[in-house]
Amino acid sequence: MAKPAITLKTIADQLGYSVSTVSRVLNGLADKYRISKETQEAIKDAAQRLDFTPNPLARGLRMNKSNTIGLVIPDISNPFFSSIARNVEHEARKHHYSIILCDTDENTALEIESLQLLQNRKVDGLIMLPVGQTSQHIEKVYQTGMPMVIIDRYFKDVDIPYVASDNYKGAFEAVSYLIQSGHTTIGCIQGLRHTMPNSERLRGYIEAHQYYNLPVNERLIVGDGFGEQNGFLETKLLIRKEKELTAIFALSNLISLGSIRALKEEGLRIPDDISIISFDDQPYSEYLSTPMSTISQQNKEMGQIAVKHLISQIDSTIRPSGEYVLLSTKLIKRSSVKILSASKNIIKQINRGVVSMQ
Amino acid sequence: MAKPAITLKTIADQLGYSVSTVSRVLNGLADKYRISKETQEAIKDAAQRLDFTPNPLARGLRMNKSNTIGLVIPDISNPFFSSIARNVEHEARKHHYSIILCDTDENTALEIESLQLLQNRKVDGLIMLPVGQTSQHIEKVYQTGMPMVIIDRYFKDVDIPYVASDNYKGAFEAVSYLIQSGHTTIGCIQGLRHTMPNSERLRGYIEAHQYYNLPVNERLIVGDGFGEQNGFLETKLLIRKEKELTAIFALSNLISLGSIRALKEEGLRIPDDISIISFDDQPYSEYLSTPMSTISQQNKEMGQIAVKHLISQIDSTIRPSGEYVLLSTKLIKRSSVKILSASKNIIKQINRGVVSMQ
DNA sequence: TCTTTTTGAACAAAGGTTTGCATAGAATTA
């Protein structure tokens, strides 16, 4: 059933040349080794005819290169991640790399295991979407010389190239929009604390308040996880405890889904009773019970840029330093934010220059 | 920077044994080759101390096995597929296989390319979620002896093991529910025609009509694609042309999203003006403008079963025949289907046995 | 003491590539 594989030797024997000559022709080194035109033709023909493809295992063994990229992702079933994965795969394929997929289930232990696995498998590089709370295990791998780029949850003070959204600006814009719409008591439901995207979004939240001379109420900043459950729980608690609350800033798409569920259970309407704005735009965002205003990220570009950067890293001998790209976000206004009448005052104040522009 | 890799030779040299002895000990063949206890201990210790892991490329080359499974998927950013992918990855990892991911972009040409690629890469087996319109290229690969299992879009008269939902029953149940709710003019927006899931769902649609002695109106069966755009367009056309229409059966999650958009644009409310029920339950289904009634599939199980089956295929020498599993679906009733008053008649008729039970 | 068996391990080939070096014959130069 299993036919004998077509190898260089098959061609060499059939044509009466040596394996090395065949290899050279097929690798475009014919001229360098001045192999005659006729020989070249004959070999190329035979290769085509026999449908020869080099054995990647043998080649990898010899060249110490597998043409393979490890993609480590916290949860491929989260649409934010899967759309990145999709573009990573397409871009990698363009450059003749294949993707080995590891889903870490938002679990650092599994992430460590995956890193180990991929190193053993001799991938040429790693695209990491880390869980994000600790980075030592990742740094350790990077320091062995493994080319790497991090997407989304990068780390402070860790000099590994990354590409992410400008989470600070995105959050600043979202919260500014809320404030300009007249909201002054805005709940912030965080994702995983001590991850950079979260910290930066939080900073955006805080600085937007300061920019508009609004006090920051610590009690409004809650939660610790990007998942739906966290959004649900924290929303329930918030609306019970904070009677003044008029708006929620959800730091991920899943969190906002949880919020919606909680608000519905409590019989609160969006945006009439509570306004909501969320990070991450999703295909379904506009179809939700109330079409959701969101901060959309360029995840297609993230994947592409990451792959391009990784490959240039693989092909180069010098280690990059301080290389990163921050992609801009976009505020998508739909109907989940209510314009409160009070907003007019604030807008007026801005126009009059009462609220300082820093 | 790149440290010399730890190989069998490293250990052999350090201990003064030969490479073959080291290999045997580390592969548990020590007793078979009666290698002394002390030698075994020494070698195992050294391996541990040096953190040795066998080079998978060399091993793969020698053994003709890569411990790698190719996963071919039409669109990883579609949540239906990505949740399957996730479970495939987890299950494969349990069995020490890694996943090489290929996203075919719902494009048969890319699917052919992917198959080629994965064969070249010497994967040990293939889990296919085919585009589904043609199968020759897949059969050809299967006939080379490549272990394979198909998920979701399997083929009629093609003897490759598959796991899928019982699409017929699911559709039958969905449409029955609509009919029992009093709907008699039900649009059916199809996915990709001539794919099995589509044909089976369509059959369910038709037979449910027959079961309730309702005529099947060909004009109500429209569309050709699992995407959002198809749902949008066909819904627009349907509501213009079919004034009697009271319900839509959408054959995929994306189609239903498109339908929602179209209905909204036309100012029609769900379910007051038009009821809708959709194949594929999604995490966001219950958060939609009108929480959607759906037919949910067991996609977690699909992934697991597929991997288990594939691995048993890899480990066995005999070719499977006629092996497949059909997973049951579940009707999830939310609020996108309106109970029409007329329904009482039908239900009464059923109770009275006027509508035959086949 | 000499032969046979057992023990414990080494040798070498194979799997398919790539690549530095060597070489036989032809062409050129002196």
Place this chain on the structure above:
DNA sequence: TAATTCTATGCAAACCTTTGTTCAAAAAGA
């Protein structure tokens, strides 16, 4: 004609494992 330079290719090692076979030394048997 002898020495030199090209031309067109082959040889063999290396990458790291696995595995069938061989073999020396020790132990056992006669």
